[in-house]
Amino acid sequence: MAIRHRKNSLFYRTLHGAYIGDLFMSLIHTCRLAKVNPLHYLVALQKHSSEVHKKSAEVAALELPS
Numbered sequence: 013m014a015i016r017h018r019k020n021s022l023f024y025r026t027l028h029g030a031y032i033g034d035l036f037m038s039l040i041h042t043c044r045l046a047k048v049n050p051l052h053y054l055v056a057l058q059k060h061s062s063e064v065h066k067k068s069a070e071v072a073a074l075e076l077p078s
Contacts, residue, residue, distance in 0.1 A: 039053070039054065
């Protein structure tokens with residue numbers, strides 16, 4: 013999977029496009045390691061995007077102990 017991504021990454025037009033491609037590759041790989049269907053996970057994220065956005069803001073506001 014990593015070799016295929018490396019070949020495909022040669023064709024990104026911008027740094028932002030490369031960032032998005034890497035983000036999706038990381039999500040898909042993490043799903044596979046957790047034995048979760050990546051397509052189902054990404055569809056669920058899209059369906060519940062407002063809830064995900066709200067929760068991510070709450071998590072980002074938390075202060076982690078040093």
